Amino acid sequence: MKTSANDSLLARAIARPETEEKLARQILDAAVEQFTTFGLRRSSVDDVAKRAGVSRVTVYRRFRNKDGLVEACLLREGSRFFEKLDSAVAPLPAMEDRVVEGFVVTLRYTRAHPLFGGLLRLEPEVVLPYMTVQGGPTLAATTEYLTGHLRRAQQTEGRPESDPRPVAELMVRVAVSFLLNPASCIQMDDDEQARAFARRYLAPLLDA
Secondary structure: OOOOHHHHHHHHHHOOOHHOOHHHHHHHHHHHHHHHHHHHOOOOHHHHHHHHHOOOOHHHHHHOOHHHHHHHHHHHHHHHHOOOOHHHHOOOOHHHHHHHHHHHHHHHHHHOOHHHHHHHHHHEEEHHHHHHOHHHHHHHHHHHHHHHHHHHHHHHHHOOOOOOOOHHHHHHHHHHHHHHHHOOOOOOOOHHHHHHHHHHHHHHHOOO
């Protein structure tokens, strides 16, 4: 695993959206609106430029091409997700509680998000590669994020100082699997069911 590359990706993913320049934010706002309304396949850079009220050259200068624009949208929305997640779990006293609530927030936020959840419903065949065969960078960034939390919990809660990365990756993979394929014998229709699942099956991984 290329640690430096993953650290760079993680830094970009958790960077606060307020650091964006005004024009870039304007373009990304238009891109998210365009993609969630018409999908990725039926949207072009010209469509985004028109919606943003700028020239297509302006978009290309900042985002190179459509793939760069999509990646920038995903990174920005990802940073907002991490911010939401941090806010939800920070007040909880124990890592076990933070893991449980983090799982609940992840499912709820992603399913309701107009870009993440919306595109999964609108164009699953287009979005799935970003979360599966092409999802390595996203998996790495999210795993690094959770690994950091688990390491801090080891120090503050006196947990054994083993490498928390495998546990973090397993938790992330479980969450992604439920997002991609919610059909299951495991009931996960509301927050309480998700919370019960996480308490029973994910929280014990902390002691693995």
